[in-house]
Amino acid sequence: MNILIIGNGGREHAFAWKISQSSRCNKLFVAPGNAGTAAHATNVPIAVDNFEALGKFCTEQAISLVVVGPEAPLVKGIRDYFEQNPDLKNILIVGPGKKGAQLEGSKDFSKQFMLRNGVPTAKAKTFQANEVNDALQYLDTCKPPIVLKADGLAAGKGVIITPDLDEAKATIREMLVDKKFGEASAKVLIEEFLSGIELSVFVLTDGKDYVILPEAKDYKRIGEGDTGPNTGGMGAISPVPFADEAFMKKVEDRIIKPTIAGLHKENIDYKGFIFIGLMNCNGDPLVIEYNARMGDPETQAVLPRIKNDFVDLLVDAASGNLNGKKVESATEFAATVVMVSGGYPADYPKGKTINGLDATNPALVFHAGSKQTNNQIITDGGRVLAITGYGADIQAAREKAYAGVAKLSWEGVYFRKDIGMDLMKQN
Ligand code: AMP
Numbered sequence: 538m539n540i541l542i543i544g545n546g547g548r549e550h551a552f553a554w555k556i557s558q559s560s561r562c563n564k565l566f567v568a569p570g571n572a573g574t575a576a577h578a579t580n581v582p583i584a585v586d587n588f589e590a591l592g593k594f595c596t597e598q599a600i601s602l603v604v605v606g607p608e609a610p611l612v613k614g615i616r617d618y619f620e621q622n623p624d625l626k627n628i629l630i631v632g633p634g635k636k637g638a639q640l641e642g643s644k645d646f647s648k649q650f651m652l653r654n655g656v657p658t659a660k661a662k663t664f665q666a667n668e669v670n671d672a673l674q675y676l677d678t679c680k681p682p683i684v685l686k687a688d689g690l691a692a693g694k695g696v697i698i699t700p701d702l703d704e705a706k707a708t709i710r711e712m713l714v715d716k717k718f719g720e721a722s723a724k725v726l727i728e729e730f731l732s733g734i735e736l737s738v739f740v741l742t743d744g745k746d747y748v749i750l751p752e753a754k755d756y757k758r759i760g761e762g763d764t765g766p767n768t769g770g771m772g773a774i775s776p777v778p779f780a781d782e783a784f785m786k787k788v789e790d791r792i793i794k795p796t797i798a799g800l801h802k803e804n805i806d807y808k809g810f811i812f813i814g815l816m817n818c819n820g821d822p823l824v825i826e827y828n829a830r831m832g833d834p835e836t837q838a839v840l841p842r843i844k845n846d847f848v849d850l851l852v853d854a855a856s857g858n859l860n861g862k863k864v865e866s867a868t869e870f871a872a873t874v875v876m877v878s879g880g881y882p883a884d885y886p887k888g889k890t891i892n893g894l895d896a897t898n899p900a901l902v903f904h905a906g907s908k909q910t911n912n913q914i915i916t917d918g919g920r921v922l923a924i925t926g927y928g929a930d931i932q933a934a935r936e937k938a939y940a941g942v943a944k945l946s947w948e949g950v951y952f953r954k955d956i957g958m959d960l961m962k963q964n
């Protein structure tokens with residue numbers, strides 16, 4: 538079958554790499570893709586939210602399966618657009634409709650969904666602009682650190698955590714009254730702070746049945762030892778030693794089952810990935826957030842460990858046939874190290890020549906913010922490459938990944954050297 542992947546990050550390069558290995562994949566396209574996806578697929582210069590052009594392309598190229606990478610087109614309703622169009626409605630899509638994507642698109646919706654369906658999560662209260670005084674009074678009753686969350690999508694910047702009550706008060710005013718994140722902060726959640734270790738759990742569902750993909754740990758902060766500002770993710774490890782059978786059983790019974798049952802009960806026909814960001818609080822999993830997509834860079838660590846034909850899983854999810862299916866995962870560990878432009882997550886330069894891409898690499902090299910020019914590949918974003926090493930334990934996987942990193946460079950390149958080290962100490 539002909540397949541279209543939508544997106545242009547490292548996650549989409551990993552999708553393209555994995556999907557291109559399936560005997561069921563005939564022609565593979567990525568819109569818009571990056572310099573890495575071009576090695577496995579044909580890049581198509583169409584923006585992820587240009588539904589009309591994407592639909593037309595799907596008809597022209599006889600696409601049977603569309604895999605939606607990022608959240609923006611899901612929240613904007615790409616599935617609804619295809620379903621409502623007679624020429625497109627038979628195309629299989631991996632990704633929920635607009636309603637289901639609200640699990641990620643609205644933190645207020647997802648919090649209420651969790652409460653309605655008995656999914657354990659941090660306590661929270663939502664306030665709108667006309668309730669700013671109530672919000673300020675409520676803050677006086679909260680125990681710091683204080684967690685403020687913009688309701689809508691805010692490019693990963695909508696969560697502010699501060700130990701300082703006055704700063705929290707100033708920030709909530711900026712969010713609600715000055716619309717710091719535009720419409721995304723028309724509502725703000727004040728949430729209880731959870732302490733523990735985070736885990737990314739990935740579920741692929743057809744709306745009734747589900748499979749659980751390998752879990753991963755993401756490294757969100759820019760600095761070693763988890764310091765400095767949050768980023769999209771600086772690295773990932775899969776599997777995660779503390780996510781043992783007993784812990785994952787709690788995750789399945791307390792979180793995954795009620796989530797899928799809740800979607801069904803609320804008539805949300807959800808076909809796609811659910812990424813559950815959770816906190817392990819002394820052995821109990823509590824949900825921090827849902828995402829309606831796979832994680833980045835977690836995908837680059839998770840997919841290399843999946844032994845199934847990935848297209849089989851995607852088609853089964855999109856066509857409602859996951860009943861009885863199982864994910865077979867390798868016992869090996871994967872370690873992913875993200876190489877970023879100097880300055881990221883604040884301002885950074887683009888257009889730097891990436892050296893070393895032609896050399897053989899002991900690791901998998903996934904591109905994110907890269908661009909092919911006439912005769913070279915240059916940096917074109919904050920997160921530029923994600924390098925995945927594979928091995929019998931975390932140490933071996935890390936060594937492979939960092940050996941891969943060592944072959945690559947550009948002016949100002951930065952990466953964390955401690956990916957996975959915290960998990961080795963736990964073992
Ligand atoms: P999000 O944008 O929802 O992924 O949040 C960004 C990060 O903020 C999460 O990955 C956590 O590290 C942190 N975070 C969010 N909510 C909480 C919470 N209730 N308690 C502690 N940390 C949180």
Ligand code: GLY
Nearest residue numbers: 755770832833834
């Ligand atoms: N790595 C976290 C995310 O994809 O949101």
